[in-house]
Amino acid sequence: MARTLRTHALTLSLACATMLVPASLVTAQAQDKPLVIARDMDINSLDPSRGFCDTCQIVFSSTYARLVNLDKDNKTIVPMLAESWEINADQTKFTFKLNPKAKFSDGSPVEPKDVKWSLERLKNVKGSASYLVDPVKSIETPDAQTVVIDLTESNSEFLSVLTAPFLAIINSDVVAENGGDAGTDAATKDTAEQWLLANSAGAGPFVLSSYSPNQEVRLKRNDNYWGEAPAVSEIIMQQSKGGVSQLQLLEGGTADIAMQVDPTTAKSITNADIVVDTQPSLNMVYVALAPGAKGLPNPMGSKVREAIAHAIDYDGIIDLTVDGKGRRLATPIPEGFPGTGGAEPISYDVEKAKALMAEAGAADGFTIDAMYPNVNQYGVDYTLMMQKIQQDLAEIKIELNLEPVEFSVWRERVNGDGIPLTAVYFAPDFFGTSQYIQYFAMMDGTVWYKRAGAANDPELARPEVAGLLKKALSTGGAESDGYFRELAKGIAEDHIILPILSPDNVFVYRKGLEGLRFSACCNMVLSDISWK
Amino acid sequence: MLTYIIRRLLAMPFLLLGVASLAFCLSHLTQADPLAALVSERQMNNPEVIAAAKERWGLDKSLPEQFVIYVTNLVSGDLGVSFRTRRPVLTDISERLPATLELVIAAMIVGTSSGILLGIVAARFRDKPIDYLARFFALFGSTIPVFWSGLLLLYILSVQFSLIPGPGRFDPRGQPPPFVTGMYTVDALIAGDFRGFLTALHYLVLPAFVLGWSVTGILARLVRASMLDVLGQDYILAARAKGAGERRTLFRHALPNAMIPTLTIIGYSFAYLITGAVLTESVFAWPGIGSYAVDSARTLDYPAIIGVSLVGASAFLLSNLVTDVTYAFANPRIKLS
Numbered sequence: 001m002a003r004t005l006r007t008h009a010l011t012l013s014l015a016c017a018t019m020l021v022p023a024s025l026v027t028a029q030a031q032d033k034p035l036v037i038a039r040d041m042d043i044n045s046l047d048p049s050r051g052f053c054d055t056c057q058i059v060f061s062s063t064y065a066r067l068v069n070l071d072k073d074n075k076t077i078v079p080m081l082a083e084s085w086e087i088n089a090d091q092t093k094f095t096f097k098l099n100p101k102a103k104f105s106d107g108s109p110v111e112p113k114d115v116k117w118s119l120e121r122l123k124n125v126k127g128s129a130s131y132l133v134d135p136v137k138s139i140e141t142p143d144a145q146t147v148v149i150d151l152t153e154s155n156s157e158f159l160s161v162l163t164a165p166f167l168a169i170i171n172s173d174v175v176a177e178n179g180g181d182a183g184t185d186a187a188t189k190d191t192a193e194q195w196l197l198a199n200s201a202g203a204g205p206f207v208l209s210s211y212s213p214n215q216e217v218r219l220k221r222n223d224n225y226w227g228e229a230p231a232v233s234e235i236i237m238q239q240s241k242g243g244v245s246q247l248q249l250l251e252g253g254t255a256d257i258a259m260q261v262d263p264t265t266a267k268s269i270t271n272a273d274i275v276v277d278t279q280p281s282l283n284m285v286y287v288a289l290a291p292g293a294k295g296l297p298n299p300m301g302s303k304v305r306e307a308i309a310h311a312i313d314y315d316g317i318i319d320l321t322v323d324g325k326g327r328r329l330a331t332p333i334p335e336g337f338p339g340t341g342g343a344e345p346i347s348y349d350v351e352k353a354k355a356l357m358a359e360a361g362a363a364d365g366f367t368i369d370a371m372y373p374n375v376n377q378y379g380v381d382y383t384l385m386m387q388k389i390q391q392d393l394a395e396i397k398i399e400l401n402l403e404p405v406e407f408s409v410w411r412e413r414v415n416g417d418g419i420p421l422t423a424v425y426f427a428p429d430f431f432g433t434s435q436y437i438q439y440f441a442m443m444d445g446t447v448w449y450k451r452a453g454a455a456n457d458p459e460l461a462r463p464e465v466a467g468l469l470k471k472a473l474s475t476g477g478a479e480s481d482g483y484f485r486e487l488a489k490g491i492a493e494d495h496i497i498l499p500i501l502s503p504d505n506v507f508v509y510r511k512g513l514e515g516l517r518f519s520a521c522c523n524m525v526l527s528d529i530s531w532k
Numbered sequence: 533m534l535t536y537i538i539r540r541l542l543a544m545p546f547l548l549l550g551v552a553s554l555a556f557c558l559s560h561l562t563q564a565d566p567l568a569a570l571v572s573e574r575q576m577n578n579p580e581v582i583a584a585a586k587e588r589w590g591l592d593k594s595l596p597e598q599f600v601i602y603v604t605n606l607v608s609g610d611l612g613v614s615f616r617t618r619r620p621v622l623t624d625i626s627e628r629l630p631a632t633l634e635l636v637i638a639a640m641i642v643g644t645s646s647g648i649l650l651g652i653v654a655a656r657f658r659d660k661p662i663d664y665l666a667r668f669f670a671l672f673g674s675t676i677p678v679f680w681s682g683l684l685l686l687y688i689l690s691v692q693f694s695l696i697p698g699p700g701r702f703d704p705r706g707q708p709p710p711f712v713t714g715m716y717t718v719d720a721l722i723a724g725d726f727r728g729f730l731t732a733l734h735y736l737v738l739p740a741f742v743l744g745w746s747v748t749g750i751l752a753r754l755v756r757a758s759m760l761d762v763l764g765q766d767y768i769l770a771a772r773a774k775g776a777g778e779r780r781t782l783f784r785h786a787l788p789n790a791m792i793p794t795l796t797i798i799g800y801s802f803a804y805l806i807t808g809a810v811l812t813e814s815v816f817a818w819p820g821i822g823s824y825a826v827d828s829a830r831t832l833d834y835p836a837i838i839g840v841s842l843v844g845a846s847a848f849l850l851s852n853l854v855t856d857v858t859y860a861f862a863n864p865r866i867k868l869s
Contacts, residue, residue, distance in 0.1 A: 128574070
């Protein structure tokens with residue numbers, strides 16, 4: 001009896017002692033545990049001037065700082081390396097004052113010359129993201145704290161552009177020592193990419209610790225970080241293809257976050273230690289039509305395109321592909337971006353579609369090729385989606401020859417002869433509407449103007465787009481919104497780009513984690529994540 | 533024998549050059565755009581960016597010029613730079629090949645030992661329940677797709693019972709052993725890191741079993757058939773008549789002769805597993821040459837595709853040579869010339 005009492009007393013004392021351990025100490029120990037993220041990584045370079053991918057956005061925004069940042073509301077631009085800025089009235093001159101506290105991971109201060117060098121290198125290496133600095137005419141560094149960026153023409157969204165992780169500010173001295181070059185012939189002279197695949201040279205909250213392609217990326221807390229230090233000491237992004245495999249890593253205890261679990265797989269989770277958090281995204285899955293594609297059996301005039309747009313059962317696709325975890329879009333531009341709001345998505349109306357086909361003289365229907373990349377992107381299985389669209393269009397006697405192919409094959413065809421009906425995806429690089437207009441609008445020079453076959457079908461061109469875009473970028477505020485709204489309406493009325501859905505982001509992670517959020521500029525902000 | 537081996541080894545570089553040339557031509561015959569891996573969608577209409585990418589990666593030159601440059605570099609040991617990883621292909625392969633070799637060697641150990649044992653047992657107890665059981669297991673191994681058995685076993689053993697870790701090669705929170713061979717189990721033993729060895733082994737067991745199971749299936753059936761053939765011969769009857777015990781009859785008299793055709797299959801299996809470990813590597817997130825090959829093919833990464841083709845061809849050439857030599861040792865009637 002006495003022994004039992006002693007045992008109980010000892011147990012109680014231990015329990016009390018455990019409770020007396022400060023909660024902060026327990027949390028601190030948890031933060032020191034490396035955080036493992038399972039993700040199918042699409043890294044094509046870890047050189048911020050050359051890399052261009054979703055995973056690059058995450059890594060660059062963690063290891064490098066930009067002049068300005070996007071706040072948690074995904075709209076407001078907040079200081080980062082620049083503590084303040086001024087913009088002239090016609091939005092062509094941007095003057096930034098750098099934060100004197102800002103320093104790189106090697107402890108050296110961030111200077112205006114680093115900003116100039118980084119942005120000029122991005123432009124001159126002519127990499128995948130160099131288009132973001134196309135509007136830049138010159139960069140001046142009048143004093144030890146000031147950077148002045150002059151643009152070739154007005155651009156009210158340029159400040160937003162500067163939040164993109166590809167506009168990372170690089171430690172120019174360090175990278176130049178390792179082959180970096182920002183001159184006009186940097187495309188051939190710069191040889192720093194190999195070094196940047198193994199090292200980072202930024203002023204972000206983390207530093208690149210190691211990188212094994214298609215295996216893992218290791219980031220360690222930047223001990224010289226000049227801002228609020230991230231809570232987690234080390235982050236390991238582990239390569240894992242597919243949501244099922246990622247979930248196995250999470251359930252097996254190897255990973256803490258599974259990044260690309262689709263809603264249907266997430267629905268099957270019964271483990272109480274795993275949290276499924278669904279948040280709206282800015283990603284878009286769309287169908288595109290090419291009236292100018294070679295060898296079309298039947299013209300795809302405006303009435304036929306509108307008929308196709310009405311014949312697609314959008315809600316049915318959202319239910320089928322992402323278990324209802326997605327939203328419809330009125331235009332390709334995400335809700336909340338400049339020029340959106342109030343517009344209604346096109347209706348699913350088969351009778352109207354049939355009537356339009358009859359008006360176009362195509363009541364008997366026709367058969368067209370529908371080549372598409374055989375991918376599962378943002379949780380959407382493209383084959384499943386295209387099979388549903390095939391069924392839907394059969395209602396108006398349009399038969400689709402589905403042809404799933406590898407992305408590289410798809411790109412060859414879509415940029416060559418054109419594909420009459422295809423499907424693909426889009427995600428923004430920053431908070432702003434101009435990137436959508438410059439990609440989707442029927443204006444000479446945009447990607448989809450060419451792919452829609454405008455060279456073969458001049459009726460597709462909208463001559464007013466260039467002027468409206470110029471006005472939108474040279475004004476600002478409500479006036480700019482109005483022009484963007486008009487441009488977005490034009491894209492919707494063309495029925496070349498048919499937004500199918502904006503799939504939600506599904507974050508699947510271990511209980512006890514917090515701070516996971518989707519960012520319009522940076523995908524997922526690692527420095528926000530911590531253990532409770 | 534030595535002359536034969538030297539002649540075969542001397543012929544290898546020429547054969548590999550032929551393979552590289554064939555892989556180069558086939559890669560360039562596909563109707564796909566390698567720029568897809570090099571230039572973003574946003575920049576496809578930008579002629580300056582396209583021109584810069586083509587110049588940087590040598591795609592601005594004619595195909596014969598590209599071929600001559602490639603072969604010249606190849607002769608000096610330069611396999612080019614991967615479009616996808618942006619690193620020298622030789623670096624990529626040398627990092628990934630040890631992972632595949634470790635997996636394949638473990639799978640071969642599992643596959644050959646269990647296949648031979650099951651074949652002997654099945655032959656010894658012909659048409660008995662144990663024979664049926666062994667044949668059923670073997671049949672399962674050679675017919676079930678790896679992606680199915682791998683995912684199922686992962687789910688049961690890792691998720692449901694936590695007996696083995698999930699996909700991967702080493703605990704990401706741990707520190708892999710220092711590089712010597714690149715095979716974690718071996719390197720951990722060399723470093724005297726027994727805990728590291730156990731961790732690496734823990735991760736290796738299931739993928740090795742899944743990959744080796746297909747070899748088990750083939751070998752068990754082959755050994756069973758060979759053993760039945762040998763056990764029916766007169767010299768076995770004579771051995772038994774002279775009072776040889778069952779174990780001696782099976783392992784001393786029957787097995788060495790039954791193993792001769794099996795050696796060929798073991799040799800080919802090794803090369804087959806190196807080039808065919810793709811699915812296992814994908815299911816188990818094993819960072820080997822198989823998953824590298826798949827990713828390279830999908831992005832039309834020419835330099836990597838040709839590099840992997842060379843590794844595959846080398847594996848086949850070497851395993852054929854080893855098989856032929858072993859065969860000659862095992863069967864004195866074979867003369868290599």
